[in-house]
Structures are given as structure tokens and as C-alpha cells.
Amino acid sequence: AQSVTQLDSQVPVFEEAPVELRCNYSSSVSVYLFWYVQYPNQGLQLLLKYLSGSTLVESINGFEAEFNKSQTSFHLRKPSVHISDTAEYFCAVSPLRTGGYNKLIFGAGTRLAVHP
């Protein structure tokens, strides 16, 4: 079975400061990895994903995440946050399968609050 642990339920940070949102997963098979973001009163949007290749993946708004297989982690980072980054962030994993439905398993979420 797979599981996802987001180590911080809330992360307060000042504007322009760096931030790291931590995600660890457990799986007996290889996985795809995702970060989704949920802005207030909205649904989830895909922020970035790791499917294969380079272990460092980037989003269009300055976030990056690094897949670390040995530590089974996929932490999300941004060097300088903006007020508009205030949202809830969900880490998710999908175990690789050769056919059928790849179930997406979500962490409990991390609420990022950026203060001026």
C-alpha cells in the first residue's frame, strides 16, 4: 500500500522569504509524484509533476520540487514567496501500473500563509 505524509499542516512565512513544504511517501513500487495547489474557494490545480527523467521539476510560477528516491521525498520549494502564493498545497503519489487505473493518493495538505 502507498501513503503520503506532509510533515507540516501549516507554514507561516513572510513575503519574499524562502519556503519548503515537505512531503514523504511510502510505496513498495515506483511512483509518479505530484504537487497540487488549492487557492481559497477554488478546486485543486496541478502545480508540478515528476513522471521520469530529471529529478528536479519546476512550475511556471517559481516553485520547484526534487524527487529523492533514497529518502522517498518530494519536497516543494520556492526561493521567494509572494502574498499570492497563500494557498493549501497537496502532495500526491500514483503507483506505476502497466494497465488500468493509477490511483492518486493524497497527503493531508499544508496550508501556506504568506504575510506582508
Added chain:
Amino acid sequence: DVKVTQSSRYLVKRTGEKVFLECVQDMDHENMFWYRQDPGLGLRLIYFSYDVKMKEKGDIPEGYSVSREKKERFSLILESASTNQTSMYLCASSSGTTLNTGELFFGEGSRLTVL
């Protein structure tokens, strides 16, 4: 862009009422999903459908049923609403290819309160 539309953003119902949550996607996706989102628990899969009239149970199907009569529409039904079904409900869809990676496209959510 993929658009997944949930018809009701906010609903208030009484215990025992029958509740319908409707979801429509406009990208001809084969697969559709219903999740519920609760604080501290993340998202939990209720049901999903990979084709018209096909459905499979997710992790927490008890107390829910679904209907998919047309490819673009996936309905979640609470036959007799209870207070423990007060939650945010999220609909999602994916194409055949993204299904195998797990990438989903979400609606804005329906917040249901059962009194």
C-alpha cells in the same frame, strides 16, 4: 483548457434528504472522479468512472452512489444525507493517457452542509 464544472458551490440540506451533486466536463475525458475533502484528512476517493455507465468504488463509498449516463456528466448521490457527510466535494476528470499517470483536473468544489 479543461473545464470541470460543479453546478452547486454551496448547499445546505437536512438530515435524511436526498442530495444530488452534479459535475460536467467539457474535454471529452473518459474518466471522472468524486472526492471528499476534510481538514487534516486530505482528499479521499468516493467513486470513479472510467466509461459511461461504468463505476468503481473508491476508498469511502458507503452512503454514496453515482450515476454516469453521459460521458460528460458524473453525478454523486447521497440517498439519505447525514451530518457526517458535511464536507467539501470535489469532482475531477482525466483523459485515457493521464489516467495512467494519475494527473487529474478538478472542479471548484461543492461545499455541503447537512443539518
